[in-house]
Amino acid sequence: MTMTQETRLERDSMGEMQVPIHAYYGASTQRAVLNFPISDLRFPRAFIQALGQIKQAAAQVNADLGTVDATIAEAITQAAQEVIAGKLDEHFVLDIFQTGSGTSTNMNANEVIANRASELLGGSRGSRKVHPNDHVNFGQSSNDVIPSAIHLSAFVSLEHDLIPALQELQQALQEKADEFMPVVKTGRTHLQDATPIRLGQEFLGYAGQIERGITRVRHAQSELSELALGGTAVGTGVNTHPEFAARVSRVLSSMNGVDVHETSNHFQAQSTLDGIVEASGALNTLAVSLMKIANDIRWLGSGPRAGIGEIELPAVQPGSSIMPGKVNPVIAESVCMVCAQVMGNHTTITIAGQTGNFEINVMMPVTAYNLLQSINLLAASARNFTRQCIKGLKATTKGPEMVERGLAICTSLAPVIGYDAAAAISKEAHKTGKTVREIAREQTNLSEEDLNRILDPASMTKPGLDGGPAGG
Secondary structure, three states, X not given: OOOOOOEEEEEEXXXXXXXXXXXXXXXXXXXXXXXXXXXXXOOOHHHHHHHHHHHHHHHHXXXXXXXXXXXXXXXXXXXXXXXXXXXXXXXXXXXOOOOOOOHHHXXXXXXXXXXXXXXXXXXXXXXXXXXXXXXXXXXXXXXXXXXXXXXXXXHHHHHHHHHHHHHHHHHHHHHHHHXXXXXXXXXXXXXXXXXXXXXXXXXXXXXXXXXXXXXXXXXXXXHHOEEOOOOOOOOOOOOXXXXXXXXXXXXXXXXXXXXXXXXOOHHHHHHOOHHHHHHHHHHHHHHHHHHHHHHHHHHHOOOOOOOOOOEEOXXXXXXOOOOOOOOOOHHHHHHHHHHHHHHHHHHHHHHHHOOEXXXXXXXXXXXXXXXXXXXXXXXXXXXXXXXXXXXXXXXXXXXXXXXXXXXXHHHHHHHHHOHHHHHHHHHHHXXXXXXXXXXXXXXXXXXXXXXXXXXXXXXXXXXXXXXXXOOO
């Protein structure tokens, strides 16, 4: 705030404070603006929306319970709707790196809504016709509101953003698995040639990773469905109506088309971030899966001539400022960077989760930021990966062409001529540059018909004993 900026005088429990005249926030928020000039990181839209919904639902329930005047509650409801819709976002000005409970941001919401509600009732900003604590925050504490807003915003973002993006990716991978199933290629273990596999089977594995990732995200939602509302300051429920939290939870569920409910243990809900840490763990696992898939696709498309080159990636942009015609796997690379960010976010959330003493955790704001960023990044990158990379993948002829020259195909000879004899054929093929078939033709009594049957790579992509013993 510059000295020349026009201000108005507001007050809170600590006294008077000059506030920008056009701001809807008040003295408590302005104190936090001055106290925390740390970064340019702010709470995401999803969090502000959830915070507005909690204040709106609380006003409606308090009116029904007779704990807040109905006229005031209606004005709060209208003002909170503007917060929900994003119309007042410019007034949520606080840094993520602030008071660990998020009290400053809870008061930011209380003041913005109170001042806007006061206007709706014919008062002015700062008039306290609607009071931020006595009316907007009635029956609540920052200590139960902020964790509830984290849970609610993350739950809803998972439901409406991440899960649909993952379902789209899983479907695209499954479609590629079906398309590529006729393509037999060399498998790889330890980065070395292994027994044949179908390209479609590799993609079936990728689809399975995402399918299980969705299951883990669904479990994360069950962790986030518990709300701390009703616990107030330390979990005892002092200064709140016994029915308040359950009723607010039902309103919030209806607003968002999801099922959230009051926690069965308020003391753990406010003193820990355990549910959030577990939810972040599911996102971390998903990031690991996506990085594995993205890296495999980068390698499978490497070359196109001096690399593996078994698939062709969509050419979405020039790959070099100096090498004409070069095309890089940039979409997969962006996925890997997102995954690295999510893994880092999980480390921050893990540290935050253990930074609580007694009745409250004191790293809630940074946890909210990192959790929601992880959800948003994973949703956006998964959707982009699907549309700009996976759907456009094409199989090349290089994989099938290399199968016949592979050495691991001798695995199917082992049940017929023995492991040692088959190993000797493999070594001789490697030394001479000949194929396993050519050496087997020279060193065994097997007929051409037998060799065709035994060394059929397609038969080695199916379960059973006909393909030879297992190998590592």
